[in-house]
Amino acid sequence: MKRSSLIIVIGALLVIIFAFWLCAFQVRTTEVAVVTTFGKPTRSLNDPGLYFKWPPPVQRVYKFDKRIQSSLFENKFREDLTSDGFTLLTSVYVGWRITEPGVFLQKFPGGIPAVEQQLGTLVSTPKSSVIGKHPLSDLVSANPGGSKFDQVENEVLKAVQSQLQTNDYGIAIEFLNFKKIGLPESTTEKVFSRMTEERNKLVSAVQYEGESQANIIRSDANLKAAKILAEAQGVALKVQGQGQTEAAKYLGVFEQNPELASFLFRLTALEDSLKDKSTLIFDQQTEPFTLFKGAMTNSAAK
Secondary structure (H helix, E strand, O other): OHHHHHHHHHHHHHHHHHHHHHHEEEEOOOEEEEEEEOOEEEEEEOOOEEEEOOOOOOEEEEEEEOOOEEEEEEEEEEEEEOOOOOEEEEEEEEEEEEOOHHHHHHHOOOOHHHHHHHHHHHHHHHHHHHHOOOOHHHOOOOOOOOOOHHHHHHHHHHHHHHHHHHHOOOEEEEEEEEEEEEOOHHHHHHHHHHHHHHHHHHHHHHHHHHHHHHHHHHHHHHHHHHHHHHHHHHHHHHHHHHHHHHHHHHHHHHHHOHHHHHHHHHHHHHHHHOOOOOOOOOOOOOOOHHHHHHHHHHHHHO
């Protein structure tokens, strides 16, 4: 009797453990889950924890990784045409994550491979459309700051996100970037020519700016020189006027006493001749040395 009771208890425990194993499941922090009832999604679980369900085939659980998935699309280059008629080879990669596991399960029963296939189509058309609105220089430019690469990537990202919202795939695109950009051989020569033209334009612009600055500096210098010259001429005229005024005063005195004028002129000439140390041999009859006549006579008298 005791042995049969033990067997019953053990059997009951095994049934409970088996039932718990069939009905209980855990969602980890890196997962989202969907519970289906007879094949139809009935409950989405986005938070980690322990949950219960009816055993199969009534209910089943599908778990997905909710972390950002990185997928490379168009691993082979795809040709896109720019607005100025150049062929551009591009490939992109995106980061996406599951936002609505129930919708995701219905849209992509094949899992991640099905997602990547669908996203490849969703990315291709908007990318070609956006690139077709931009010239080649927005993606490939020799000028510093001339490229609008980030802007083009953001435009493609917004276009893809808009399609996802419209069709409700249960996923969200977190980022989108160009992985590779290339040029076919037929376009490379044209691109180099375009880059050379851009560089020449840049050089011409720098030269023009330098010449403009030089002209400004020369004009400023000429203006300052003319101003200084005008001021100097004004001062000279003022001094000349003052000299003429003083000369006019002395001229009246000299006209009244011509002998005084003659004496002063001779004295000035004699002073100029004796500025430097020198020995003079002169004739007292020659001007202005006639001034020494009286001095010589007085000296002899003494």
